[in-house]
Amino acid sequence: MKNKLWQTFLLVFIVVAILLALFFLPRMSVAGEDLRRVNILSDVQTRDEEGKVIAEVKADAADGYVEKGVDSAAIQVKRAAYVDTVPKGMTAIEDFSTNSAQREMDKFYAALGQSRQRPVRIAYFGDSYIEGDILTMDLRGLLQQKFGGKGVGFVEIACVSSDFRRSAPTSRKGWTRYHANERGRGFKASLQGPAGSYFIPSGTATYELRGQKNVYANLLDTAEVATVFFTPGSGLNISCALNGGTSQSLFSNGVAAEPVTYDEVVEVRDSDSTVHYKTVTRTVAPTAVQQEGGHIVAKTVSGRIGRFSMTVTGGQGSRFYGVALDAHNGVAVDNFSMRGSGGQHLGGIPMETLRTFASLRPYDLIILHYGLNVANEKQKDYGGYTNQLGKVIDQMKAAYPHASILVVSMGDRDKRGTDGQMHTMGGVKEMVSYERKMASDHHVAFWNLYEAMGGDGSLARMTEKKQANLDYTHINFAGGRHLAGLLFDVLINGKENYENRVR
Numbered sequence: 109m110k111n112k113l114w115q116t117f118l119l120v121f122i123v124v125a126i127l128l129a130l131f132f133l134p135r136m137s138v139a140g141e142d143l144r145r146v147n148i149l150s151d152v153q154t155r156d157e158e159g160k161v162i163a164e165v166k167a168d169a170a171d172g173y174v175e176k177g178v179d180s181a182a183i184q185v186k187r188a189a190y191v192d193t194v195p196k197g198m199t200a201i202e203d204f205s206t207n208s209a210q211r212e213m214d215k216f217y218a219a220l221g222q223s224r225q226r227p228v229r230i231a232y233f234g235d236s237y238i239e240g241d242i243l244t245m246d247l248r249g250l251l252q253q254k255f256g257g258k259g260v261g262f263v264e265i266a267c268v269s270s271d272f273r274r275s276a277p278t279s280r281k282g283w284t285r286y287h288a289n290e291r292g293r294g295f296k297a298s299l300q301g302p303a304g305s306y307f308i309p310s311g312t313a314t315y316e317l318r319g320q321k322n323v324y325a326n327l328l329d330t331a332e333v334a335t336v337f338f339t340p341g342s343g344l345n346i347s348c349a350l351n352g353g354t355s356q357s358l359f360s361n362g363v364a365a366e367p368v369t370y371d372e373v374v375e376v377r378d379s380d381s382t383v384h385y386k387t388v389t390r391t392v393a394p395t396a397v398q399q400e401g402g403h404i405v406a407k408t409v410s411g412r413i414g415r416f417s418m419t420v421t422g423g424q425g426s427r428f429y430g431v432a433l434d435a436h437n438g439v440a441v442d443n444f445s446m447r448g449s450g451g452q453h454l455g456g457i458p459m460e461t462l463r464t465f466a467s468l469r470p471y472d473l474i475i476l477h478y479g480l481n482v483a484n485e486k487q488k489d490y491g492g493y494t495n496q497l498g499k500v501i502d503q504m505k506a507a508y509p510h511a512s513i514l515v516v517s518m519g520d521r522d523k524r525g526t527d528g529q530m531h532t533m534g535g536v537k538e539m540v541s542y543e544r545k546m547a548s549d550h551h552v553a554f555w556n557l558y559e560a561m562g563g564d565g566s567l568a569r570m571t572e573k574k575q576a577n578l579d580y581t582h583i584n585f586a587g588g589r590h591l592a593g594l595l596f597d598v599l600i601n602g603k604e605n606y607e608n609r610v611r
Contacts, residue, residue: 185548188284192605194598199560201514201602204548212553216512217606219472220439222257229440229469231302231511233454236297236447240269241276242585245401246592248275248441249324254600257438259331259413261468263317263431265307268447274585275328277320282313282420283428288453289446297456301337301404301429302465303444304453308427313420317431319413331433334416335408343438344423347408351415359407361423373582404461410436432469442469450493451478454500462507471511477557479518480581483539485606490539494546501550513552516545519591520558520567522580530580531567532558560594 189202190211205212219228230251232244252258259277266285270278286295288304299306319329336346336358346359409416413433420428434440446554448454482493504513517540523533540558547554562569567583570576575587583591 117537139558163282176337177242185545187548187551188389189548189554192602194601198601199556199594201598202544202547202554202556204551204554206551211515211606212551213602214606215510216473217603219562219608220255220603223257223438226437227257227434227440228255229261229437229442229471230473230475231442231444231471232475232477233444233451234475235445235449235451235480236525237398237445237582238443238477239445240585241443241445241449242583242589243595244441244443245275245323245585246589246596248439250592250596251439251441251599252324252327255439256435257440258327258435259319259333259440260317261434261440262303262307262432262442263432264303265315265428267303267305267445269445274323275320277318278316280313280315282309282311282443283307283315284310284505287292288456289448297453298458299427300457301461302457303430304446304449304457306427306429307425309420310423314417314418315420315431316417317433318415319433329414331413331431332411332435333408333410333436335406335432335469336418336431337404337406337429337465339404339425339427341423341425341427344426345421346418348409348416348418350409350411350413350417352417355419356409358409358418359405364521366430404464404468442471449478450482450497450594451476451500452493452496455496455503457503459503459507462503471508473512475503475509475514475515475516476504477516477518479539479543480521483518483521483533483535485523485534487535488538490542492541497543498550500548501546501552505550505552515543515547515552515554516595517555517557519561519583520563522565522568522571530565530571532564532566555595555598557591560598561591 115126130520131470136560162424185204187204187206189204190208191200191202194200201213203211203213216228216230222228230247232238232247238244248257248261262272263276263278266280267287270276284307286293286299286306286308288295288297289299290298317334321329334350336348338344338346338359340359340361342361342552344359344361345357347355348358349355416433418431420426432442434439452606476497478497479490482490501513501515504511518536521528521533522534525531536558540556544554544556558566560568567580570583570587570590571578571580574584575590576583
């Protein structure tokens with residue numbers, strides 16, 4: 109048989125030559141989507157730590173990866189930020205307070221200095237990026253290790269992440285869930301709590317929240333205080349048990365019940381129209397609770413709590429929001445995640461509800477971490493979105509006047525480009541710039557998570573380290589631990605800077 113080996117080599121040569129030539133074709137797109145550039149050398153080209161080519165073949169503007177500067181006047185901040193001194197490689201928190209004597213974050217830093225005497229609470233609002241207590245679980249653990257504290261904080265009766273949240277094992281029966289993401293199912297925005305939800309018991313409803321020993325065992329296995337947040341209806345009865353022990357009455361709206369005592373934050377206006385708030389303690393007779401408008405109350409039980417169980421009966425018109433496991437002092441971090449949200453739903457929480465929760469569970473730091481569900485490849489202008497979120501900032505300021513407010517930008521989100529490599533998706537940098545301007549306009553603090561995690565393509569690099577999911581959008585628990593460490597370090601650095609300033 110005749111040997112045709114040379115013809116095989118010729119065919120391979122022709123194919124390789126064609127593939128090399130295809131690299132020099134102009135950039136093309138189909139239905140608005142850029143086609144990936146053919147580059148058979150992509151796997152052997154030398155790249156730096158950020159994944160950029162440093163060998164002979166260089167990407168040009170046709171590759172689509174020449175960084176586009178953000179030069180729109182609409183996203184230029186108008187106020188210079190106070191920025192702490194930070195170690196090399198750390199992304200500092202920018203503080204846009206109007207008061208150099210007391211910056212926005214100073215209220216939180218001062219509170220940390222009191223953590224051995226009282227609870228210091230953080231509310232972390234975000235989207236699916238922190239779902240399941242990702243990131244917040246490790247931030248909580250790091251802060252509790254340094255400043256004291258125990259327990260997982262506030263937990264909804266039920267949420268989409270209840271069954272995979274490692275830090276808060278729960279079981280429940282007999283509850284109907286109403287959520288801001290499910291407005292077509294009878295949800296009423298006027299009834300929601302800070303998590304954007306409320307729960308109505310039917311028949312005999314049960315709920316159990318347990319400590320756990322898999323992560324931060326010495327901090328999450330037991331708590332010292334369990335608190336139930338609810339609006340009582342007529343005839344409501346709540347019994348509870350600690351660690352599977354004897355049941356005891358926690359609340360009863362029957363004839364022999366105790367009067368209900370609750371704190372209400374009321375607005376006071378001075379003669380010069382200056383607005384401030386004060387807390388007023390009210391006591392209502394059991395039979396008058398329903399007539400008083402269904403005020404939100406909090407009932408607590410103390411002890412060495414490894415497992416908290418409650419049974420709810422009666423109480424037509426009652427609504428429940430969640431249960432918190434805490435210590436008598438130290439740091440508490442509440443995870444308020446909502447899948448698919450841009451944070452605008454927070455604007456639908458009634459101011460009266462926020463102020464009531466502010467009196468029942470006051471926060472020293474409120475973190476707003478959104479943008480992931482709004483940023484997209486084509487859009488560059490996010491002014492309308494940040495205007496909406498800015499109104500939420502103002503609402504939080506009014507409800508929690510003693511809390512510091514920190515905007516955490518969206519992190520990196522990646523997409524495979526025409527050169528075959530993963531790069532930051534278009535729209536991310538613009539979103540981060542708009543969020544920074546929003547913080548500036550509303551005089552709160554800002555932390556650039558996108559920059560802190562490494563900038564362009566950083567999520568792809570985290571994915572290679574198994575710290576993020578293959579959707580190149582969401583981090584996993586390992587990634588949450590990494591980013592929580594970055595945030596913890598910058599908070600501790602900020603506290604040290606604060607202490608140096610006030611000495």
